[in-house]
Amino acid sequence: MTPRRVAIIGYGMAGARLADQIRRHDPTGRQVSVTMVGAEPHPGYNRILLSNVVAGSMGIEDVLLHQRDWAERNAVDLRLGVSAIGLDTGSRQVRLTGGSTVDYDDLVLATGSTPWIPPVQGLLDDRGSLAEGVVAFRDLNDCRQILDSAPVGTPVAVIGGGLLGLEAARGLTGRGNPVTVVHQVGHLMERQLDPQAGAVLARVLRDTGIEFRLGRTAAKYSVGKGLELDDGSTVEAGLVVVSAGTRPASELASAAGLDVERGVLIDDELRTSDPHVRAIGDCARHPGTVSGLVQPAWEQAAVLADLLTGAEPSSRYLGTQVVTRLKTRGIDLATMGEVHVDTDCTDAEVVRLEDPARGRYAKIVLRDDLVTGAIVLGSPDAAATITQLHDRGIPAPTDRMALLLGRALPSGVESAGVEADPAALPASTLICRCNTVDKGRLVTAWRSGARSVEDLVTATRASTGCGGCKAAVGSLCEWLTDQTPTPAENPRSWAAT
Amino acid sequence: MPVPAALTRTSTDTHCPYCALQCGMEVRTAEAGVSVAPREFPTNRGGMCQKGWTSATLLTSAGRVTTPLLREHRDAPLRPVSWDTALDHVASRLAELREQHGADSVGVFGGGGLTNEKAYQLGKFARVALGTSQVDYNGRFCMSSAAAAGIKAFGMDRGMPFPVSDVAQADAVLLIGANVAETMPPFMRHVLPAARSGGLIVIDPRRTPTAEQASLHLQPAPGTDLALALGMLHAVVADGHLDHRYLADRTSGFDQVWRIAAAWWPERVERVTGVAAADQRAAVRLLARARNAYVLTARGTEQHASGVATVSAWINLCLALGLPGRPGSGYGCLTGQGNGQGGREHGQKADQLPGYRKIDDPAARAHVAGVWGVDPDSLPGPGRSAYELLDALGTGTGPRALLVFGSNLVVSAPRAGHVAARLDALELLVVADFVLSETAAAADVVFPVTQWAEEDGTMTSLEGRVLLRQRALSAPHGVRSDLELLQGLAIRLGQPAQRFQTEAEEVFEELRRASAGGIADYSGISYDRLRAGEALHWPVPGVDHPGTPRAFLDRFAHPDGLARFQPVDHTGPAEPPDAEFPLYATTGRVLQHYQSGAQTRRVPELLAAQPEAFVEVHPDTARRAGVHDGQWAAVTSRRGQVLARVRCLPSMRLDTVFLPFHFPGSERANLITNPALDPTSRMPEFKVCAVRLAPADAEALPA
Structure with missing residues (x-):
């Protein structure tokens, strides 16, 4: 049997996960051969952990998704440092930078997304690249650049008060940079929070040293001067981090004539408008989910691996219930x-x-x-x-x-009566679990003549197991002693309640 | 003239007959009867629980079997017969079956409560007198996952590779699936210092009496422990607690493990387990900042179809923190049954020979065959594991006869209804016990045997220390020891009598030679050294060797001396809840009962305290199921239904019910449990299955 040729474009969290899942079902590559194309020169990395890299608690090696020899050990034809520049769905061939090609039976687009740069004067240079002192917070290279160009103490402006912007801001304050977040909506994370929650969050983050300019738009950036806002004020910034949203990277699909509308459109089998091309992760758009998070991408990868290896032909992706977590210390x-x-x-x-x-x-x-x-x-x-x-x-x-x-919530039930007032405990309160001794039995033993802790222990075995109720037996004994010598005159006062 | 009491009174130092803590106790005999009292010993520090205090009751219990019982045919009742009649009958039936269907037509099932001598002799009896490969024991349902994980990581499985008393010196203790406050109460004495200083962390789906005393209780959904361990490992790295030096000097394989754990950031783990990411980090912080810390696992995290991987994940966490093999810190598994540790070392396991040797290792076979005086080629190979053995009974390819020692399978095996049916399909079921357990009651022949206080024998406790339990009184008339029973059968099966000694000390002398050079080397231990009170933790490779209280301090037991990280990932329970069976069920113990309850249910004081099965459930879950506190409910899985009285507890998870497994008949929790097996240890998934809860049928209620 000739293996089915699967080509994965994009070695990010979605593509890497798909390859892992395929190899989980087909460890030796007998059913499915995998070619993986990654534009960056190093193995895929865990984007979720990038704020740790910025904060300094993890190194770059720590966030790589695979060991360096992963491809070799898992029979994956890995092409690093090249990009797909052309797709011919008729001949089922992908053209790569440098002139090489990949033939496929099934193509998977896992090209992710690219940062959206708001139209602010000075963020881009003449060639349309990010200007000096401006960085997006998206890939490993961005992290390197942030670390290199913003030594501790350098003030940083973050454009965007969404999830990623706040994580970047928190990472930077954590390593000692003063940070100002500029957010054009009146409250933070407006997609996931109501205004009241946004206000509480801003308050908490302010306590960690982040400043906010809410309801404000950046107007102009100039090196050395900082970021000017629409109200004429200026935010001091040796570095500007842009985290204002992303765009699905769907150019390859568009150019090949696939249906694209804010992402490559896919169905429950992750299929695009061409039956031999699938798409997963941030570049794809399924009606049941939102993009920008890893969970849908991983669920899509699992379903697609089921389908491509034939492990579970009835597997379908039906959308993801997204939970958003702000991951900052x-x-x-x-x-x-x-x-x-x-x-x-x-x-x-x-x-x-x-x-x-x-x-x-x-x-x-x-x-x-x-x-x-x-x-x-x-x-x-x-x-x-x-x-x-x-x-x-x-x-x-x-x-x-x-x-x-x-x-x-205050716990309604005290576990043992150790701290409680012995007088107030009901007779059925278990004092010694190890020997099933309740308050009633200790009171009975007292009445039968056991008038010291030692005698109570001998009579009931209370506290002879783990010894944890020793104090409780002691205070009960004290209480019983306090009740005497007048039991005959006032028997109610020491009867078990 | 009456004899003064003082003259007839004697006192013998021994150990409790129940769990692996093996609390030190005295047995006192006087005219008035037999009583027990705790004594000062490192494992219990003078403490004893209600089971221990009442353990003498069974010695003179009316429930005791004191004569062999035999039924003529399947529908006949059990009738008293002489020992000779019973032995002759069993031996001739066994010989017939072997003649007609081969040696593997007879199976043997042992137990983790048997002494080392009995466990050893049972394995030898199976391999030599019966020639069968079909021998296994209930430790498969108990310790096997932790044992396999310990061997993979450290090259050796000794439950706690350090003395129990070391735990009391630690600032932080993490207990995982270990409800010690109920299962071995005096053990809490070692944990209380950590609890008082804010360092006791308990991981358990239930708010158990142990969890109530914890500074931090993590309450994961059943079957998600492995994910939790990965999240905590992630937190170790992310929060800067990784012990880089230890990793480099004493371990291998971290990088591969980290690639897996990197994908399990605590927030992701939170969604799978229900344990807050902040709590995962807090637990790791407590362990990492402690001067000394211990991580201890027990059945709650081990009895899963992914049990070995789960324990491996906890060991990975310990290695990342640099705990194992460091004085005052470490990883340990809390053995459950009295001789759970020794029981798995001396050859009653399908794949093992004495001294923790592997039965498919030619050198091991030659050594042991030499001690036994038989041809190595005559020894059978590995047989079926416990559940697979039980599942095969009476099927045509499986055994047609089964000899059971120290185990009450009808109550304790997973999918118990099915196992009872397999036992029914046997041509011959033989049970040795001192009470008429549910399994004995179903047998064709029952042999009445001695109890702990009536015989000598050694036990290996949870800390790998070998203990001598000395005979304190004579057995009732008509009762013989398991060793005498085995000799009686062996002789009738054509074995020389001297090959199957009946004195425990003589058997132990042979065990010493058989274990010499093995991983669990007992060759330097003698009854004399034990009588003298020496604290001997194995391995003890010579008579001058002081024993090994703390293993791994210099090196781990792999050839390169390094501990090995194991790359394991979370897969989840074998049977997740669905619309038809929407709840998780988990099973466990109560303080007053031991194992199947065959013994403790016959102690009136214990039965009065816990008389029947119950199901713990959140009040809202109970209300939605239409059941009320104090009423009987039916808990149903794909395999069966168990009846239990409802106990509403607000501390329960909304998605989980809990059942104790000590009760018989329609109250057997194991009627519902899932026999999905771990691929390595063959441990069944006792701790999680999918169920539904409903009011019980009035007619179906227990009498």
């Missing part, structure tokens, strides 16, 4: 689903808690007991629980407040 934010629904909404249940001074904000939107949207800031354990309810369609608990509070 000390700040815990999760948002998902419909968030722009307010408490006065009549067809959904909305619960909201706010503690801006301590950086906490939580809101859930429910329909028929199911969580359809949530914003949770500053309550990590609540966020974890709510995310699972949302992901798996588990009905929410009746006590909605408890859900929002997470671990902040």
Whole structure:
């Protein structure tokens, strides 16, 4: 059997994942031969971890997706440092820079996206490239450039208060750069947050040293002078990081005549308008998902590997429920689903808690007991629980407040009576779990003449297991002693309640 | 004239008959009867739980079997017979089956509660007297995943490669799937210092009594531990806690492991496990900042179809933090059964010979055959693993007869309804036990055997220390030891009597020689050294050798001396919940019962405290299922249905129910468990399966 020839254009998170999944089903390449084309000269890397590189907690080697000998060990024909420049769907051939070609049975476009540069005077140079002192926050090279051109102490302006812009800003303050974020909307992460949550988030980030210019647009950048805004003010900046959104990299598909509309259009089998060309990740557009996040790309890669290797021919991609997490040290934010629904909404249940001074904000939107949207800031354990309810369609608990509070909820049940007042404990309270001794039995033993801790222990075996209830037995004994010597006069006072 | 009590009273130092902590206890005999009391010993530091305190009850229990029982045919009742009648009957049936269908038509099933001498003798009996390869034991359902992972990483499997008492010196202790406050309560004495200083971390889907005492409790969805371990490893690297020097000096293979863990950033892990990313990082921080730290796993994280990979992931975490093989820190597996450790070292496992040797290793075969005085070629090869053995019973290709020692399969095996049916399909089921367990009650022949206090024998506790349990009193009339039973059968099967000794010490002398040069080398241990109170942790390769309380301090047991990172990835439970079976079920223990409950359910005080099966469930989940606190509910999986009384607990996850597995009949939790097996250890997935919850049928309720 001749292996099916699969060519993957793009060695990013989507393409690398697809190759891994194919080799998981077909380790030796008997069914599927893989050719992978990567434009950058090094192995693919984990974009999610780039803010760690900026912050200095990881090196470049740490974020590579594969070991250097990965392609060789996994029978992958890897072409690094070349790009696809032409696609002939009729002859099923891709032309690469440098003149070589790749023939395919199935082509997979995993070309990702490119940063969108807002039309601000001075960001681009005469040739249309980013000007000196301006960098996008997108690839490994950008990270290198940020590290090289913004030594500790250099002020940095970040254009864009979305998820990636904030992660970059936090990474930079973490390594000691003063940062100002310029965001043209009135509140941060406006797609994922309501205005109140955006305000709490800004407050938390301000405490870490980030300054904000919200509702403002950059007007002009000049080296040495900084970034001028539309209100005439200036932001001092030795470096400008642009994180204002991305565009799907779909030029190859457009030029080949494939259907493209804000991304290469794909169906549930990840198929483009040409049956031999598929697309996954940021360059693709499926009706059931949003782009720009790794999770949909990985789910698409898994389905496509099932299909291309024949491991699971009925596998389909039906969209992704996206949860957005801001991944920066000390700040815990999760948002998902419909968030722009307010408490006065009549067809959904909305619960909201706010503690801006301590950086906490939580809101859930429910329909028929199911969580359809949530914003949770500053309550990590609540966020974890709510995310699972949302992901798996588990009905929410009746006590909605408890859900929002997470671990902040005071626990109603004391585990052992150690700290509690012995008088107030019911007789059935288990004092010693190891020997199943409740308060009632200790009181009974006392009545039968065990008048010291030692005697109580001998009579009941309480505290002879793990020894954890020793203090509780001691305080119970003290309390019983305090009740004597007047039990006959006032028997109620020391009866087990 | 009455004899003064003091003259008849005797006291013998021994160890508790239940779990692997092997608490030090005294057995006191007096005219009034037998009693026990805890004594000072490093593992229990003078403590003892309710099971231990009441353990003497069974010695004189009315539930004791004191005469062999035999049924003439399948539908006949069990009737008392003489030892000779029972032995003759069994031996002639075994010989017939072997004659007609070959040696593998007879199977042997052992247990992790048997002494080293019995475990050793049982394996030898199977290979030599029966010539069968079909021998395995219930440790497969217990320790096997941790054992396999330990061997892969360190080259050697000793549950805790350090003394238990070292744990009390640590600032941080991470317990994973280990509910020690209930399963081995005095162990908590070693953990309390860490708990008091804010360093006890517990990972468990339930808020167990152990988790209640933790400074940090991580509550993952059942079956997602491996993802959690990867997220924590990621946090080690991302937050700058990686021990680079240790990695370079003492380990190999980190790079490949990191490429996997790099894809499991804590926020991604949070979505799979339900454990907050911040909590993953906090747990790692506690471990990394501690002067000394221990990571201990138990059945909760091991009893999975991916058990070996899961334990490997926890070991990877420990290696990244530089814990194993460092004085005062390390990784350990908390062995469960009394002799879980020794039981897996001396040849009752399908693929092993004494001394932790592999049965397919020619040198090992030659050495052991030499000790046994048989031709190495006469020894069979590896046989089926426990569940596969049980699944094959009476099928035509599998054994037609089974001898069971120290195990109550009808209650404790996964997919218990199916296993009971396989036992029914046998031509001959023989059970040696001291009570009429559910499995004994189903047998054709039952042999009544001695209990711990009535016999000598050694046990190897969870810290790899070999302990002598000395005879404290004589057995009831009509009861014989397992060693006598094995000799009785062996002689009738044509073996010389001296090949199957009946005195434990003599068997141990042979075990010493058989284990010499093996990984678990006992050759330097003697009853005399144990009687003198020496603390001997294996390996003890010579009579002058002091034993090995702390292994791996200089090097790990692989030829290059390095510990090996294992590249493992998360795959999830074998049976995820779906619309028909929307909940996870997980199983476990309660403090008052041990294993199948065959012993502890016969102790009135323990039964009164925990009389029946229950199912713990979140109140909202109960309400949606239409069941109420205190009522009986049916928990149903693809394999069967178990009845249990509902206990509503707000601390339960909404998606999970919990059942203890100690109860018989329709209350057997193992009626629903999934026999999906780990590819390496052949461990069944006891700890997670998909179920639905509903009110129980009034007619179906337990009497």
